[in-house]
Amino acid sequence: MESNLINKDEEVIRRSKTEIVLKLLEYLKPYKLKSFIVILLMIIVMICGIINPLLLEIAIDNYVVNKNVEGLMIIGAALVIINLIAWILSKIRWTMITSVTNNILVNIRHQLYSHIQTLSFDFFDSRPVGKILARVVGDVNALKNLFSQSIQSFIPQLLNLVCVAVIMFILNFKLALACTILLPILGIAMFYIEIHSRRRWEVYRNKRSNLNGFTHEDFSGIKVVQGFAREKETEKNFKAMVKELGDAFIKAVKLNDFFWPLVELSWGAGTLVVFFVGYKLITNNEIKIGTLIAFLMYVGMFWRPIMNLSNFYNTLITNFSAADRIFDILDVKPVIKNSKNAKNIGKIHGTVEFKNVSFSYDDNTEVLKNVSFKVNKGERIALVGPTGAGKSTIISLLSRFYDPTSGEILIDGKNIKYVDLESLRSQMGIMLQDTFLFSTTIMENIRYGRLDASDEEVIAAAKAVNAHDFIMKLEKGYHTEVNERGSRLSLGQRQLVSFARALLANPRILILDEATSNIDTETEKLVQSGIEKLLYSRTSFVVAHRLSTIRDCDKIMVIDNGRIAELGNHDELIRKKGIYYDLYMTQYKFLNE
Structure with a gap:
């Protein structure tokens, strides 16, 4: 339709x-x-x-x-x-x-x-x-x-x-x-x-x-x-x-x-x-x-x-x-569904590979153009670039919200197009800029990451990302109702709750899509150690405009006009004095001003 x-x-x-x-x-x-x-x-x-x-x-x-x-x-x-x-x-x-x-x-x-x-x-x-x-x-x-x-x-x-x-x-x-x-x-x-x-x-x-x-x-x-x-x-x-x-x-x-x-x-x-x-x-x-x-x-x-x-x-x-x-x-058939002989992907270790991946939302505009890269188990990868360059599209394809127009996406050497969707997504944690919380208690919102988790496990996850202190200051603590879409909490508090939810889910591949953009500087200090624990030993993809948050990533991919324009760590890309250098210096100058 x-x-x-x-x-x-x-x-x-x-x-x-x-x-x-x-x-x-x-x-x-x-x-x-x-x-x-x-x-x-x-x-x-x-x-x-x-x-x-x-x-x-x-x-x-x-x-x-x-x-x-x-x-x-x-x-x-x-x-x-x-x-x-x-x-x-x-x-x-x-x-x-x-x-x-x-x-x-x-x-x-x-x-x-x-x-x-x-x-x-x-x-x-x-x-x-x-x-x-x-x-x-x-x-x-x-x-x-x-x-x-x-x-x-x-x-x-x-x-x-x-x-x-x-x-x-x-x-x-x-x-x-x-x-x-x-x-x-x-x-x-x-x-x-x-x-x-x-x-x-x-x-x-x-x-x-x-x-x-x-x-x-x-x-x-x-x-x-x-x-x-x-x-x-x-x-x-x-x-x-x-x-x-x-x-x-x-x-x-x-x-x-x-x-x-x-x-x-x-x-x-x-x-x-x-x-x-x-x-x-x-x-x-x-x-x-x-x-x-x-x-x-x-x-x-x-x-x-x-x-x-x-x-x-x-x-x-x-x-x-x-x-x-x-x-x-x-009568509408899902575009993304399990293939006829889809198999359980098994326990994900975290090696991710894009092979000549191209993608377009319609027949007119190609968002990604022949993108290829490989990420090893446990590596932290940052995706940076101008708005509309294709960063979020890479994340959506990895989560198999869409299928590539051409090319393959492999996790642990398996083409995700032919694996069971639930077995794939249940081992992935996705945190978006617009954090969504349900109209229930903070306890249940965090428990959404793993429905069989005990109260003690929920509290432990909140403590790990430094959300426990602000939760305990609320009227009913973990049993506080957050209202529709979490409107009772500040943007930063919602993000902290979502971090706890992701940690509780214990995903093998973690995706942070502008997940820290709504956190103020003071809150960012609190959550930084929690993020470190969240990323530890997991293959992680971090989409960020605030470049100061991705300096420690193993690799930084600069996406421009649907292609990988630059690839390397922070120091390597700074020495190149290319697109990443220009973006970083622009932000640095803006913050100083």
Whole structure:
């Protein structure tokens, strides 16, 4: 799917009705037995309903006319028992339908969530998070009525319609023909509505997704909004998007509202036709009054399932767009995934090699150009260079967030393209400039590095990177809630927590991508010894603009315009008086000033 902005409608593949229905029915397979029981109960209830008019016909034509009180009592008792059974079975049916529907929605949401977690970064790069949330929450919820009605309406109501129609034609062919004469006109009208209605619901769901994306982005950046006093502007945009959503909904609902009047109009007209034909038949002594009354009851029983089926069809049309949006994501294949014969990489020792690696995010611009280098076990490598030179791309390729356009990346001599992703990434520690903390305690945020770690191990990791002292000064120490994205802590404190998390994970390859850029000078002094312990005996890649932090690295690679422009340690590169020398002297001069 193409990249989407907040206010741009998403381009979703429209699937055929048959394809969507077949895909949705797949989710009913685990509940085949329950669905069968529900349908069976509905058939029994349906039969109970069909028997009612027949018993009434017998009561009128045989017992009322002959004043047979005993026979009427028996018929009355039979009606009470039959309807009581139908009521009890209906209650059981509704309980089972609710259970099945909720379980299916849970399964779809779990499947969607699990699938999204497997998708590559390009999927998230091209979509606002709010639009993804709209599909996981809102679009899945939209399927609830679809599943409940598919179980309770489609098959049972179709059977009910067929059975009633057969009985009507058995009772009297002319009356049955009169009742069904308007069905073709109704079918044509509904088909016309469906063509235009589905498109309108697609527009509505796109507008709702846009609003969701805008709201999520606005609240995530609320500090920027308030910092620049842009509340009025964002409120104006919000109102405009809400209006678009409301207009799209009203436009869709207006067309859908024609379903019910059409069916009711056909029902009423059909009943009038039956009355007229029935009157003629009675005056000609072709039928008895009891037969007409019974038939009129069957007219209601004939049109009621048509009404329910129309409602189901209406629900289908309303939610086809939601199903399309869900399957649109489920059909996205992760670009980065395990190869067919992927093997566990085993314990990583830490030798890393790039062989003629080139990479581009699109077909136009090459970010890396034929990059080759080798890093031995335990070495510390610094990547420096101007913004956009390709430093972070090298890190992303090493972590296999992307695959190179050409060339190979080897760890311990194994091409990472053919190893199990989890076995690779579980032994790598990645620390980014924008440290992400979860909305939980400091203890749990550090423990995220190794979920089975004890409290003592968590505290030991925090002490090692000099985070323990500031944590203990907080109101609840390690049990302090850090709020969303760690907003309760300073930038430097978040970095210290992330250092502890990485140390606890004990990665074999460690990546620090501008990880110390947000730490002030005072905090940097505290954490420097912790970083030394973090880097000890691990192959480490350090991306840094602050060159003073990488002087002790074994190798420094200067990346410029997608290539390795210079390679050596600090002293060697200073003596060369090339790009690194210029960068270093510029920073040195700036700091002195």
